[in-house]
Amino acid sequence: xxxxxxxxxxxxxxxxxxxxxxxxxxxxxxxxxxxxxxxxxxxxxxxxxxxxxxxxxxxxxxxxxxxxxxxxxxxxxxxxxxxxxxxxxxxxxxxxxxxxxxxxxxxxxxxxxxxxxxxxxxxxxxxxxxxxxxxxxxxxxxxxxxxxxxxxxxxxxxxxxxxxxxxxxxxxxxxxxxxxxxxxxxxxxxxxxxxxxxxxxxxxxxxxxxxxxxxxxxxxxxxxxxxxxxxxxxxxxxxxxxxxxxxxxxxxxxxxxxxxxxxxxxxxxxxxxxxxxxx
Amino acid sequence: xxxxxxxxxxxxxxxxxxxxxxxxxxxxxxxxxxxxxxxxxxxxxxxxxxxxxxxxxxxxxxxxxxxxxxxxxxxxxxxxxxxxxxxxxxxxxxxxxxxxxxxxxxxxxxxxxxxxxxxxxxxxxxxxxxxxxxxxxxxxxxxxxxxxxxxxxxxxxxxxxxxxxxxxxxxxxxxxxxxxxxxxxxxxxxxxxxxxxxxxxxxxxxxxxxxxxxxxxxxxxxxxxxxxxxxxxxxxxxxxxxxxxxxxxxxxxxxxxxxxxxxx
Numbered sequence: 001x002x003x004x005x006x007x008x009x010x011x012x013x014x015x016x017x018x019x020x021x022x023x024x025x026x027x028x029x030x031x032x033x034x035x036x037x038x039x040x041x042x043x044x045x046x047x048x049x050x051x052x053x054x055x056x057x058x059x060x061x062x063x064x065x066x067x068x069x070x071x072x073x074x075x076x077x078x079x080x081x082x083x084x085x086x087x088x089x090x091x092x093x094x095x096x097x098x099x100x101x102x103x104x105x106x107x108x109x110x111x112x113x114x115x116x117x118x119x120x121x122x123x124x125x126x127x128x129x130x131x132x133x134x135x136x137x138x139x140x141x142x143x144x145x146x147x148x149x150x151x152x153x154x155x156x157x158x159x160x161x162x163x164x165x166x167x168x169x170x171x172x173x174x175x176x177x178x179x180x181x182x183x184x185x186x187x188x189x190x191x192x193x194x195x196x197x198x199x200x201x202x203x204x205x206x207x208x209x210x211x212x213x214x215x216x217x218x219x220x221x222x223x224x225x226x227x228x229x230x231x232x233x234x235x236x237x238x239x240x241x242x243x244x245x246x247x248x249x250x251x252x253x254x255x256x257x258x259x260x261x262x263x264x265x266x267x268x269x270x271x272x273x274x275x276x277x278x279x
Numbered sequence: 280x281x282x283x284x285x286x287x288x289x290x291x292x293x294x295x296x297x298x299x300x301x302x303x304x305x306x307x308x309x310x311x312x313x314x315x316x317x318x319x320x321x322x323x324x325x326x327x328x329x330x331x332x333x334x335x336x337x338x339x340x341x342x343x344x345x346x347x348x349x350x351x352x353x354x355x356x357x358x359x360x361x362x363x364x365x366x367x368x369x370x371x372x373x374x375x376x377x378x379x380x381x382x383x384x385x386x387x388x389x390x391x392x393x394x395x396x397x398x399x400x401x402x403x404x405x406x407x408x409x410x411x412x413x414x415x416x417x418x419x420x421x422x423x424x425x426x427x428x429x430x431x432x433x434x435x436x437x438x439x440x441x442x443x444x445x446x447x448x449x450x451x452x453x454x455x456x457x458x459x460x461x462x463x464x465x466x467x468x469x470x471x472x473x474x475x476x477x478x479x480x481x482x483x484x485x486x487x488x489x490x491x492x493x494x495x496x497x498x499x500x501x502x503x504x505x506x507x508x509x510x511x512x513x514x515x516x517x518x519x520x521x522x523x524x525x526x527x528x529x530x531x532x533x534x535x536x537x538x539x540x541x542x543x
Contacts, residue, residue, distance in 0.1 A: 077345070101391070129438050
C-alpha cells in the first residue's frame with residue numbers, strides 16, 4: 001500500500017545517492033517538482049533514465065546530480081538545445097556525464113521488459129544505424145552492451161534484443177490519487193505505467209488527493225499496492241502540461257534557453273529558484 | 280503575395296501529402312507542413328504523433344508532442360510502447376515526416392553528434408527519438424530540412440536513421456521494411472532518389488532559385504535532373520492557412536504562460 005507523505009519525505013526515503021532513477025512523462029505530466037526536490041536534497045551520482053530528458057534533466061545534470069544518463073531524445077521541445085546537458089557531454093561540466101542512448105522504440109521496449117519481469121525485449125530496429133555500435137568514452141569502438149541481434153526461434157529471422165530497464169526508483173506526476181494511494185492519470189500517458197512497474201520503488205506526485213477516483217476514459221490506474229509513495233504537489237508538472245489542470249507555460253521553456261546557456265546564470269537560477277525554495 | 284523561404288518549404292512539404300494518408304509527424308517543420316496539408320487539400324489526413332495520439336486534429340500548431348489538444352482531438356490515444364510496437368513497427372503508416380541536422384546523398388540522417396568523436400563531439404544533438412524506426416518502418420519517408428553545406432554532406436558523421444545506407448540493396452540487406460526516403464524537401468527545392476543509384480538528385484526548384492544555388496549549398500557533387508520542375512509559388516490560400524496557424528500558436532503560448540503562472 002502506498003504511503004501518502006510530503007514530497008520532501010518521499011524523495012528523502014526513496015531516492016539515494018548512486019540510485020538509477022527514471023523520471024517519466026512523455027512531454028506531458030513531467031515530474032518537475034519532484035526533480036527539483038532531488039536537486040534541493042543534493043543527491044549525487046545518480047543514473048538518470050528518461051526517454052525525453054528535457055528541462056528537468058537539464059536542471060538535474062547542471063546541478064551535478066547525475067553520473068550517467070540513459071535516454072533517447074534530449075532537447076528543449078519546440079525551442080532547441082539543452083545547454084546544461086550539452087555542456088556536460090561536451091565539456092564535462094560540472095561533472096563528467098556518461099551516456100547510454102537508444103531510440104524511443106528501444107527505450108519503450110526496455111521498460112516493457114522491465115515491467116514484464118523478463119531480461120530483454122525484442123523489436124525490429126537499430127539495423128544499419130550507428131546506435132548499434134558506438135565508440136565508447138575511451139575511444140574504443142564496439143557493440144553496445146544493451147543491444148544485441150537475436151534470431152527468432154520459429155522463423156530464423158534476425159531481430160534486435162534490448163536489455164530490460166530495472167530502475168531503483170520511478171518518479172512520475174499524475175492528476176489524482178485517492179486516500180489509499182491508488183493513482184489515476186489520463187491524456188498522453190506515455191511510458192509511466194511501465195516505468196513504475198519496472199522499478200523497485202516509486203514516487204508519484206499528484207495534483208490532488210480525492211476521496212474517490214471516478215472513472216476517466218482512457219485513464220491509467222496504478223493500484224496503490226504498486227506504488228511506494230504518493231505526495232501531493234499541486235502544479236508539480238509545471239511548466240509542462242497536466243491535462244485538465246494546467247497547460248504548458250511556454251514562456252518558461254523559451255526563457256530556459258537563455259538561463260541554461262550560461263553557467264553563471266544557471267548557477268544563480270539554481271540558488272534563487274531551487275535551493276532557496278521549499279517543497 | 281510575398282513569402283519566405285521557410286514558408287515555401289513548408290507549403291512544398293504539405294503538397295507532398297495526399298488526402299487520406301496516415302502520417303507519422305515529428306514536431307517543428309514537419310508538424311507545420313502536415314497541419315497545413317490537413318487545413319488545405321488533405322482534410323482526411325491522419326496525423327499520428329509519437330506521444331501516442333492517433334488521428335489528432337489540432338486547430339493550432341501544437342507546441343510539443345505532449346500538447347493536450349492532440350490527445351483531446353485524437354481518434355485514439357495509446358501508450359508510447361504501443362505507438363511504436365503496434366502502429367509503427369508493422370508498417371501500418373503510409374508516410375513518415377522527418378527533420379534532420381545532417382543528411383547525406385543516400386538520405387541517411389544524423390541527429391546525434393557532429394564533429395570530433397562520439398565520446399567528445401564538437402556538437403551534441405538531441406539524439407534519435409522516434410526517427411530510426413520511423414525511417415525503417417513507414418511505407419515511405421519525406422525529409423524536411425534547410426539546405427546548406429553543413430547539413431548536406433557526402434557522408435553523415437553518425438547514422439541515426441537509415442535512408443539507403445550506402446546505396447542500392449542496403450535496405451533489403453538490413454531488413455528495413457519501408458521503402459525509404461522518397462523526397463528531401465528543402466528551402467531551395469526538392470531532391471528525389473535517382474531510380475538506378477538511389478543517390479539524391481535535384482528534381483525541383485522554387486521560383487527564382489538558380490541551379491547554382493542548390494549546387495553551392497550541397498556538400499556533395501549534386502546531380503541535377505534533366506529538366507528540373509519549377510515548383511509553383513505558394514497560393515494565397517496556402518499562405519493564409521499557414522500564417523493563421525502560426526498566429527494561433529503565438530497567442531495560445533501567451534495564454535498558456537498566463538494560465539499556468541496562476542498556479543504557482
